[in-house]
Amino acid sequence: xxxxxxxxxxxxxxxxxxxVASVPxxxxxxxxxxxxxxxxxxxxxxCTRSEIHFPDxxxxxxxxxxxKAKEVLEEIKRSAPLVIDEKPNFYLYKLVMNGRAQTGIAAxxxxxxxxxxxxxxxxxxxxxxxxxxxxxxxxTEAQTGPVFLTYKGVAAIDQVVEKVTSEEKPxxxxxxxxxxxxxxxxxxxxxxxxxxDEMAKVKNFYIAxxxxxxxxxxxxxxxxMEKNTEHTGAEEYNFFIAVLFPAEQLHILPYYRVVMDLNGxxxxxxxNTVAEKFSIEKTLxxxxxxAKSFCMFLGGDWYLLKAxxxxxxxxxxxxxxxxxxxxxxxxNFLLQPVLGIDDPRTNKRIDFVGGxxxxxxxxxxxxSGKFAVAFSLFPVTVNDLMxxxxxxxxxxxxxxxxxxxxxxxxxxxxx
Numbered sequence: 001x002x003x004x005x006x007x008x009x010x011x012x013x014x015x016x017x018x019x020v021a022s023v024p025x026x027x028x029x030x031x032x033x034x035x036x037x038x039x040x041x042x043x044x045x046x047c048t049r050s051e052i053h054f055p056d057x058x059x060x061x062x063x064x065x066x067x068k069a070k071e072v073l074e075e076i077k078r079s080a081p082l083v084i085d086e087k088p089n090f091y092l093y094k095l096v097m098n099g100r101a102q103t104g105i106a107a108x109x110x111x112x113x114x115x116x117x118x119x120x121x122x123x124x125x126x127x128x129x130x131x132x133x134x135x136x137x138x139x140t141e142a143q144t145g146p147v148f149l150t151y152k153g154v155a156a157i158d159q160v161v162e163k164v165t166s167e168e169k170p171x172x173x174x175x176x177x178x179x180x181x182x183x184x185x186x187x188x189x190x191x192x193x194x195x196x197d198e199m200a201k202v203k204n205f206y207i208a209x210x211x212x213x214x215x216x217x218x219x220x221x222x223x224x225m226e227k228n229t230e231h232t233g234a235e236e237y238n239f240f241i242a243v244l245f246p247a248e249q250l251h252i253l254p255y256y257r258v259v260m261d262l263n264g265x266x267x268x269x270x271x272n273t274v275a276e277k278f279s280i281e282k283t284l285x286x287x288x289x290x291a292k293s294f295c296m297f298l299g300g301d302w303y304l305l306k307a308x309x310x311x312x313x314x315x316x317x318x319x320x321x322x323x324x325x326x327x328x329x330x331x332n333f334l335l336q337p338v339l340g341i342d343d344p345r346t347n348k349r350i351d352f353v354g355g356x357x358x359x360x361x362x363x364x365x366x367x368s369g370k371f372a373v374a375f376s377l378f379p380v381t382v383n384d385l386m387x388x389x390x391x392x393x394x395x396x397x398x399x400x401x402x403x404x405x406x407x408x409x410x411x412x413x414x415x
Contacts, residue, residue, distance in 0.1 A: 044409030120389035133216035145408035153246030253355030
């Protein structure tokens, strides 16, 4: 049984929403965050990436950085201002990108459900990234941006969402600089119990994006709980903010791979070795049109690679759900044996490019000479994600890129 709760969001007044709301902290680096927040002290990036207030030489994970985040959040709260709703609410959050819409439920979700795998994961997390967000949550006493969850939609919920979004006036409705439209409604309280009851029938939720945010909420709960001698389990730190979208509305973009060198091979040697596992032909395509095929940019040309029948037959014997993903086929039959990329999580010769950047970015990187070869892949499906999660497996690193992204700062959960 999945637990979902309304909450009292801390949020900007409508007149200031475009100044406060920011891109997620983890899609920009420090320099990009500094540029985006320049001349805008109300941007939440000043809080979520508070290292921008210190010299580059300063330790980005020092205690002072998190204390600065707390101070900045308090200042934004006063100056924007940010308001806290008087009663707990569910919120509806609609994203529109290139004419395609998806609408989710913004709520708080149980840390217990995360710990007990009612909320399923498909990625491993990195300790240093967990440490960062845990310290940020504990120090600011706030979850400043939501986790992105998905589930198999419920008809009764979908009907209410359609009614409210078509009839009610939104709290916010704006188009960000990247062209994404963000619209938020407060769900009328008369539907709260319906949402709670219907969601209690759902067996599992799935993390689509935001594994580190969720893991850090769990760790922050442990810190807060240890300090609270009167812990009951009902405190706000026992819950984390997320937006829950029906799976059928989601769109997953691929994650591309670029490798710095050919592992000591000449171009001809590399192609000959690849041909032992894949068919190869020059193509005008820059992205594959079907699964089990790949596009490769090498030496100024694009090639279409298709895994040979013998490769697919041998791979079909694996009992691992993850081994059947395109990202695994590429890794297991080309990147590792031919290019020597033993562990893509740690190997310094490989990098990853989100599909939102397009194949032009792959051409740019290879043509610059920094990388020798690039690969575009067919995107993972939402069913793939759920099947991996249900099997308690994890996807290879950088398998999915969800777009559009939720904004930080629209709805903040204080703990």
